[in-house]
Amino acid sequence: MKKIGFIVFILSLSIISCSPKEKVEETVPVKYDSLLAKISSPELKAINELLKADPNNDSLYNERAGIYIQLKQLQEAMGDASRALKLDSTKAKYYVTLADVYFASNKTRLSKETLEATVKKFPNNTEALLKLAELFYLVRQYENAITHINKALKIDENIANAYFLKGCVFKEMGDTNKAISSMQTAIEQDNKFFDAFYDVGLLYASRKNPLAFEYFNNALRLRPSSESAVFAKAKLLQDLNRIDESLALYEEILRNNKNNVNVLYNLGAINFTRKRDVNVAIDYFSKAIAVDPKYTEAYLARGACFESLKDYKNAKADYEMCLKITPNYGPAIASLNSMEKK
Numbered sequence: 001m002k003k004i005g006f007i008v009f010i011l012s013l014s015i016i017s018c019s020p021k022e023k024v025e026e027t028v029p030v031k032y033d034s035l036l037a038k039i040s041s042p043e044l045k046a047i048n049e050l051l052k053a054d055p056n057n058d059s060l061y062n063e064r065a066g067i068y069i070q071l072k073q074l075q076e077a078m079g080d081a082s083r084a085l086k087l088d089s090t091k092a093k094y095y096v097t098l099a100d101v102y103f104a105s106n107k108t109r110l111s112k113e114t115l116e117a118t119v120k121k122f123p124n125n126t127e128a129l130l131k132l133a134e135l136f137y138l139v140r141q142y143e144n145a146i147t148h149i150n151k152a153l154k155i156d157e158n159i160a161n162a163y164f165l166k167g168c169v170f171k172e173m174g175d176t177n178k179a180i181s182s183m184q185t186a187i188e189q190d191n192k193f194f195d196a197f198y199d200v201g202l203l204y205a206s207r208k209n210p211l212a213f214e215y216f217n218n219a220l221r222l223r224p225s226s227e228s229a230v231f232a233k234a235k236l237l238q239d240l241n242r243i244d245e246s247l248a249l250y251e252e253i254l255r256n257n258k259n260n261v262n263v264l265y266n267l268g269a270i271n272f273t274r275k276r277d278v279n280v281a282i283d284y285f286s287k288a289i290a291v292d293p294k295y296t297e298a299y300l301a302r303g304a305c306f307e308s309l310k311d312y313k314n315a316k317a318d319y320e321m322c323l324k325i326t327p328n329y330g331p332a333i334a335s336l337n338s339m340e341k342k
Helices: 042-053 058-070 074-087 092-104 108-121 126-138 142-155 160-173 176-189 194-206 211-222 227-239 243-256 261-274 278-291 296-308 312-325 330-340
Strands: none
Touching: 042 058, 058 074, 058 092, 074 092, 092 108, 092 126, 108 126, 126 142, 126 160, 142 160, 160 176, 160 194, 176 194, 194 211, 194 227, 211 227, 227 243, 227 261, 243 261, 261 278, 261 296, 278 296, 296 312, 296 330, 312 330
């Protein structure tokens, strides 16, 4: 499943009181950050200085928890998220931050239960509704996902992320027309929504519809260095038999990332099937295999190249390698069976 526009985080309230904001009678000791000696983070250093001056600032603890999550320091993130909630248990966004920690810690069962509790406690909190919708999306409970998205949109009909998530759900359900429509609405709400432009482009590209170029170009306008968008555009050009244009974009990617296995594979495919330059194709497939020694499809394609040259020994070796990596891999079995008849 492709990564959707916003990161999934899940709440857990199991150890947090939902009582009104507590009166803090004593100064909360600031945790002087030993991680600074190991992690170079200007943001972490800056927020530690602020906490020294204001050790009871719940917002700062919540913010630092978010920084810790980015640094993958989940124990520290949990401590700060819990501290923020102890200082003020009435702010929904603090539960959201704690959700980030739980999700990163793979505590998904508690996540669902407590996210539902959060929606009950904060019924107009669209972020919580959408996080629950996204959780349902991840476990393929698509109708539940749509229900919660619609609840969020009933509260605020201008949430771009909600339309985008709905589009992702429709895509997984196989309704690409509704997926495109929902993602286009997301773009109407936010004309800088890279993922929406990119995904609509992919949906049109799957139909080999040139409209995809408009969306890929808009995605690249927002992120000119996006390798994935350049690759998607190049692949569509390849599928439309605009080979020279496709090659130019693939070469552009390789100038910045010589180890892009998908580009190497596609260049091998173009040289084998379109340019009929088998030796160049073998070279590209070999480069892809060098980058990813478990790239089953590259072994299969290289095997086909060897077979076309009547180099049956190397062809057989590649087909057998496919089966070592992916047992019962049908195309390799068929190729080996076919070779035995020659």
